[in-house]
Amino acid sequence: MQRHLILVFLCAAFFMVGCTKPPYRAPDKSLAQLNGDYTDCYSQASLTANTPPYPDNLFRTVTEQTDQCMKSRGYTGGCLFY
Numbered sequence: 914m915q916r917h918l919i920l921v922f923l924c925a926a927f928f929m930v931g932c933t934k935p936p937y938r939a940p941d942k943s944l945a946q947l948n949g950d951y952t953d954c955y956s957q958a959s960l961t962a963n964t965p966p967y968p969d970n971l972f973r974t975v976t977e978q979t980d981q982c983m984k985s986r987g988y989t990g991g992c993l994f995y
Contacts, residue, residue, distance in 0.1 A: 937988040947988070954982035 935951040942950075958978035968974040980990070 935983075936990060937983045938991045939986075939988045942987070950983065950986050950988070951979070954979045954986070957982060 935947060937947060937951065939947065955975070958975045961978060962968055962971055962974045
């Protein structure tokens, strides 16, 4: 039973680590640059979405605007595992 708990814990930790980085990539940019660009795009999208008139789906609007901003900066969608 204890082995199963350890295995479950390790699997959960593995999946949580994969979710800690923004879901974008660009071969010519560093992780620090990616985090800075993501923070900037997400902040701008959040400010825009939280200004009247408010969108029907706040989360989707922020996600879509962040995605557009990141694509305009040369990023593509995709998970980073490093």
